[in-house]
Amino acid sequence: MKTKIAIVKCKDYERVKVEQAVKKAFDLLGGMDAFIKRSEKVLIKPNMLSARLPEDGICTHLEVIRAVVKSVRDCGAVPCIGDNPGGSLSPAKAYEGSGILSLAKEIGVELKDVKGIKVVNGIPIANYFFECDKIISLPKMKTHILMGLTGAIKNMYGAVAGLHKSELHKKFPSPEEFVKVLIDTFKIVKPNLVLMDGIVAMDQDGPSSGRLRNPGLLIAGEDSVTIDAVFARLAGIEPLSIITTREAYAKKLGEADLKNIEILGESVKENLIKDFEIPGKNGLITILGPCAKFAARFIKFGPHIDKGLCKKCMICQDSCPVLAITIEPKNSSIDLKKCIKCMCCHEVCPHKAIELKRNFLAKVFGL
Numbered sequence: 001m002k003t004k005i006a007i008v009k010c011k012d013y014e015r016v017k018v019e020q021a022v023k024k025a026f027d028l029l030g031g032m033d034a035f036i037k038r039s040e041k042v043l044i045k046p047n048m049l050s051a052r053l054p055e056d057g058i059c060t061h062l063e064v065i066r067a068v069v070k071s072v073r074d075c076g077a078v079p080c081i082g083d084n085p086g087g088s089l090s091p092a093k094a095y096e097g098s099g100i101l102s103l104a105k106e107i108g109v110e111l112k113d114v115k116g117i118k119v120v121n122g123i124p125i126a127n128y129f130f131e132c133d134k135i136i137s138l139p140k141m142k143t144h145i146l147m148g149l150t151g152a153i154k155n156m157y158g159a160v161a162g163l164h165k166s167e168l169h170k171k172f173p174s175p176e177e178f179v180k181v182l183i184d185t186f187k188i189v190k191p192n193l194v195l196m197d198g199i200v201a202m203d204q205d206g207p208s209s210g211r212l213r214n215p216g217l218l219i220a221g222e223d224s225v226t227i228d229a230v231f232a233r234l235a236g237i238e239p240l241s242i243i244t245t246r247e248a249y250a251k252k253l254g255e256a257d258l259k260n261i262e263i264l265g266e267s268v269k270e271n272l273i274k275d276f277e278i279p280g281k282n283g284l285i286t287i288l289g290p291c292a293k294f295a296a297r298f299i300k301f302g303p304h305i306d307k308g309l310c311k312k313c314m315i316c317q318d319s320c321p322v323l324a325i326t327i328e329p330k331n332s333s334i335d336l337k338k339c340i341k342c343m344c345c346h347e348v349c350p351h352k353a354i355e356l357k358r359n360f361l362a363k364v365f366g367l
Contacts, residue, residue: 002262003255004029005221005230009266010199012216013054013063018199022067025195025220028264035193035222038076040133043112044068045191047140047155048083049208050315050348051097057200057212060138062103064197064218068136069109082112082128083158086165087319087348097350114161120188123181124164129189137191137224141198141215141231143206145279145343145356146175150207151231152194152224153244157182159189163319169342170321175243178342183247186224190253194227195220203235203277209352215273217266225254226261233258233268235276301356302336303345309353316345316354 006028010021026032036042046060054061065081072079081104085094091113095101104111116127129135139155147154160168172178198217202210215234219227225248229239239256240246249256305316305325310332317325324338325345334345346354 002260003221003223003226004262004264005219005223005226006264007230007266007268007271008218008220009216009271010218013061013199015063015066018061018063019067019070021218022064022071022195025218025265026071029220029222032071033075036072036075036077036134040077041131042072042077042079042134042136043129043132044072044079044081044136044138045155045158046081046083046100046138047197048085048094048098048100048158050085050087050089050350051094052208052350053097054099057202058140058142058208059098059100060140060197061199062099064138064195064199065100066103066107068138068195069107072136077134080110080112080128080132082126084114084126084161084165085158085348087315087344088163089315089319089348090162117161117164121184123168123185123188124161125159125185125188126161129159134193135189135191137194139194139196139227140207141196141201141217141219143203143210143278145205145207145346146341147179147244148237148242148278149228149232149235149244151228151244152191152196153186153228153248154182156186156189156191156224159185166319166321166342166344169344170340173340173342179243179247182244183251183253186248187251187253191224193220193222194224196227196231198231198234201273201276203273205279205346205356208347208349209355211277213273213276215271217271223254225249225256229256229258230261230263230268234271234273235278236272237278302339302341303334303343303354304357305332305334306353306355307332309351311351311353313350315348315350319344319348
């Protein structure tokens with residue numbers, strides 16, 4: 001049997017429109033109650049990269065979260081919301097800054113915080129991911145400077161708590177190594193259901209400093225790999241050119257062959273996102289391939305602090321796994337000799353003060 005996913009149009013985040021679109025997406029798959037049973041504890045895992053407001057297009061929109069909470073409750077199940085932002089930012093600060101705290105208070109849903117860690121295959125996972133009956137993942141449709149695209153698979157890296165993410169970047173600095181950590185994390189906390197927020201998406205220098213686009217789409221399904229494969233196709237590239245999708249597919253964690261995917265609702269062909277710009281075309285690792293070490297001598301790129309935008313909040317400095325960032329009252333800088341190009345600082349900066357500087361050859365490669 002083919003793997004089924006649903007694509008539904010939703011023009012904007014007006015509450016009633018989102019609620020109707022979310023219901024339609026799940027109904028196309030057989031209804032929410034085909035996945036969630038009465039009295040089950042359901043963890044709703046958004047993409048809460050940092051303390052950024054909904055209009056920034058970086059985190060899963062509040063109205064999408066609200067609609068999924070309602071769908072879970074309509075099944076008689078008990079929803080909660082949980083995620084861990086990148087770097088040194090605490091979940092409490094991210095919940096507050098992203099508006100999720102206000103939403104949770106308004107609709108009376110529990111927010112999860114890290115009370116303990118369970119280490120599985122060397123990966124430290126927040127305990128609450130193992131205390132629920134089901135997980136619903138709500139990734140955001142975005143690009144990623146190193147991986148090309150970030151979607152359903154990478155969204156589950158949020159199960160890794162706080163600065164443990166930075167430590168894993170330090171331990172596995174290259175994209176080839178780090179993708180294995182992403183896939184292992186995804187395998188440990190593989191969600192039961194996925195709804196990708198593509199009403200507003202991000203291209204160019206995602207996942208936090210890119211250009212906002214308006215595909216006006218929600219993508220739903222059980223299979224995270226399939227969701228990411230269809231996202232890639234909507235963005236105009238081959239699904240297996242994205243390293244996370246390719247690795248997960250190779251490990252048989254989901255379906256990425258479009259011939260084996262049945263799309264319900266809207267068609268991919270009629271909803272292609274025009275001129276969707278992906279960093280490095282297919283991501284850094286795909287471009288460099290086996291020549292990575294040789295090419296790296298000549299391709300120069302790295303993070304740079306825009307002093308006009310920097311607010312001295314210290315989040316980037318505290319989050320850097322190799323202590324390459326110095327934030328001082330008069331001068332702030334990044335030591336590119338120490339920098340491992342993990343781009344954690346770029347992801348977690350709440351002020352868009354970390355930009356990517358590229359030499360000529362890096363620009364040629366689209367990095």
